[in-house]
Amino acid sequence: MRKIGAVLMATILVHFTSSPYGSGAAGEGLDFAMSATNYGHEVIALFSDDAVQMWRSDQHTPDGVKTVSKRLKALPLFDIEQLYVCEMSLQQRGINADTTQYKPLCASDIAAVIVEAEHAVTF
Amino acid sequence: MTDNFSFEWQGQQIPVDKNGYLLNTKDWDESMVPYLAREEGISLSEAHWEVVRFVRNFYLEYDTSPAIRALVNAMKQTYGPEKGNSRYLQRLFPRGPAKQATKLAGLPKPAKCL
Numbered sequence: 486m487r488k489i490g491a492v493l494m495a496t497i498l499v500h501f502t503s504s505p506y507g508s509g510a511a512g513e514g515l516d517f518a519m520s521a522t523n524y525g526h527e528v529i530a531l532f533s534d535d536a537v538q539m540w541r542s543d544q545h546t547p548d549g550v551k552t553v554s555k556r557l558k559a560l561p562l563f564d565i566e567q568l569y570v571c572e573m574s575l576q577q578r579g580i581n582a583d584t585t586q587y588k589p590l591c592a593s594d595i596a597a598v599i600v601e602a603e604h605a606v607t608f
Numbered sequence: 609m610t611d612n613f614s615f616e617w618q619g620q621q622i623p624v625d626k627n628g629y630l631l632n633t634k635d636w637d638e639s640m641v642p643y644l645a646r647e648e649g650i651s652l653s654e655a656h657w658e659v660v661r662f663v664r665n666f667y668l669e670y671d672t673s674p675a676i677r678a679l680v681n682a683m684k685q686t687y688g689p690e691k692g693n694s695r696y697l698q699r700l701f702p703r704g705p706a707k708q709a710t711k712l713a714g715l716p717k718p719a720k721c722l
Contacts, residue, residue, distance in 0.1 A: 516719040519678070520675075520719045551672070552671045555669065555672075556671050556672050558669075558670055559666075559669075559670035559672045562681045563675070563678045564681070
């Protein structure tokens with residue numbers, strides 16, 4: 486851990502696994518990730534399983550729910566720049582998101598990302 | 609919830625949370641800003657208006673209230689480092705730029721407390 490002042494800063498992996506609108510998990514994960522950077526923690530985001538649907542450009546947002554694709558675009562402004570997406574989950578769901586915002590990873594690279602993080606939180 | 613908070617605006621009750629943030633972003637109107645600013649003890653200048661409109665647009669674009677870091681980063685991208693820095697914003701909004709600007713812009717409080 487890096488020490489800034491008297492506060493310990495950690496690298497936190499926020500692992501998204503849930504579909505964008507099936508539950509509140511995706512939104513809660515985004516809130517968590519954005520909050521964590523406010524305290525100076527470094528946040529890495531990983532999207533796998535149904536969470537890769539968060540990257541679909543043709544999202545239908547239910548009433549009263551925030552649009553996940555809009556919120557993803559805000560992540561760099563919160564200094565969350567390391568965004569990894571499971572390549573296999575994308576292929577299984579036939580998703581070809583036309584964005585360069587994230588980096589697709591194979592299974593062994595994903596394992597390395599998880600091992601490197603000091604903490605991992607799954608949503 | 610047993611407590612309900614609201615203020616009257618042009619004959620309508622506008623619901624807010626216990627900290628004075630509008631519960632429905634759609635209730636907001638630019639004409640409310642001078643009133644909301646007075647409640648915060650801020651005397652509005654053109655510089656305040658610029659930030660209030662900026663955070664409102666930020667919210668419309670990203671569906672997210674900017675916390676201080678994101679506000680500084682976004683302001684820097686649009687207006688350059690003279691306005692995209694926390695000292696400039698802190699001078700305009702002494703009780704916390706992200707907190708006060710989002711309140712004046714009728715937005716939810718930025719997520720900060722876990």
